[in-house]
Amino acid sequence: MGYVAVKGGAAAIENAEKFSLVRRAGGASALLKPEQIREQLHFAVDRVMGEGSLYAPDLAALAFKQAAGDTFEAAFILRSYRTTLPRLGYAEPIGTDGMRVIRRISAAFKDIPGGQILGPTPDYTLRLLNFDLQEESSSRTRQQIRQLFQDAQRQDPLPERFPKVVEMLRREGLLETRRRGSGGGDGLVDITRQALSFPAPRSAQLQTLARGETGGLLALAYSNMRGYGSVHPVIGELRVGFLPVSYKNPLSGSIERLGEIQVTEAEVISRIAAAEGSALFSLGYGLCFGHNETKAIAMAVLDRAMACEEPAAPSEDQEFVLTHVDGIESMGFCNHYKLPHYVTFQSELDRLRNIQTGQRPTEETRS
């Protein structure tokens, strides 16, 4: 069936939806429950929450199910739900040194106050296909987990707070102090309420990056790390953990705790180009929802790269970075080329035929 100019477009759309249903759920296996996705495909859920810009694990799992595993699509579904929610207020600022940490490492120092905590990471696991998972025995897996918790009880509990590694550098006067609100006012900008303008204030930069698509951020940050740029990052600290979210009650004025969110935070250190004065370290900052270390590090590298006064590479040009990292926008625009364009193409044909024949008709048709 043609996709335009044929009566019955509505029926075609409905059928397309039905066929998608068959593709998602037409197999013989049991249907996925969103809670299975939330618990067992947590990296996907975190990615969808981050790019969808809404901290809602249950809804992100549902979106992931609905999108049949397409993270772009799932983040898109979550974002268009987010846009319908009323904005009741803003949470209190959160200090990340109070994070309930499950993982915390520094590449800059061998040992750090509070210690290096590897936590849950596949970083050092050999990436061999684990065929045992094909027929995973739930009783054996649960037994392993029970054993782990028993062993853990014999360990010292983790400290309540971990000091920030970069604070040590700051105290020593080795860190550059960022100019406040560079490129804009001091107040926080919300890019979902106000279109980006350039130069963008840092709050708008960080918000855009935090909502950015992981792959998009990675590609741009990687270009910088590889040589199209001047950031030589050292990971000062990478943290994964939970942060309390508080809200100031507008009536009573008291601070009420709403819950916690899981985040990944990266602080990368890079030496500043020794243009004038003494050499300093400068910091790039990355923070995103859930457990997504690639995104947090890429974000931190880009944050640092965009601080360059005179951009010499795409990743250092804030307009270039900020207008291209949003997954919902870029994937939407990429896919819109599937829409019919035959009116404009007809116009192109007309131009090309005229140029090829070299004949410019003498009479003016319309002006």
Add this chain to the structure above:
Amino acid sequence: MKPSLPSKAALIPADWRDSGSSARGRYSYAFLDEGAKREIRRKMLKAVAIPGCQVPFGSREMPIARGWGTGGLQLTLALIGPDDVLKVIDQGSDDSVNAVNIKKFVRQVTGVTVTTDTRAATLIQTRHRIPEEPLRPHQLLIFQVPIPEPLRLVEPSERETRRMHAEADYSRMWLYLYEDIVKFNEITVAARYPVLVNRRHLMDPSPIPRWDVAKLNQGEALCLFCAGREKRIYAVPPHTEVAPLSFEDFAFRVEEFGERRCGRCGSTGTYLDEVIDDATGRRTYSCSDTAYCEKIRKRGGATRPGGSGEAPS
């Protein structure tokens, strides 16, 4: 923590509240919250006040993808009232899947009447065409815009193009067209032809063919443009001068159809789609504005060039 807004129910027409669709109970009338609608309307007023000038706005995410008409849709939803009659076209056709989809969505969240008849519509959302029948006062034409910046052709940076607009510095655009003529003896810009609005702002008329550009000039209806992804609104109010960039000795020209006429209704004064017949490989032509074509056909076809005589000349 209750916001001091009127309750949602008070803002929603009663017949809409009571109707059965599952989306209706869950979302506000016309999907957008009232705060968003108000902001978009204010930005539209600003756009009307400065014809052709791009006004940034806080573009909301829509349940259709960016690049698929989220800008036009936000204007439609911010403007539409229960008494409006809506027409949506894509490439001139009411039945194109994306037009059908947008119509379906707006109906779902408003319950308004839809039509294919250009004359009957109070609000027309369009992608890539202006209807053949002249629009009248009190009609609104809403354009979906992929790239609102006409200068993007010559300058990728938004900072720089904003400066160029502020200073009305359009020399690089003129130069681009001039170089085209030198190289090709023709201007290569096909659709999305840059126009000067009110003798001040260079504007992207959205990817309409050059054929439609004249319809923007001194029109009767208010034309509103919105790019959701790029977060810009702009407008051409009624009775505003809209002139395509053109040289004294190399005038702007629209697409040529020569003596060709629509294979369905026989019109000659309309923008035609070229269709290649599967079996014979023969090229045939039909009106891109399908609702207009249907109207002429019902009247027994066009008997003389210019169709019904209502087509713009």
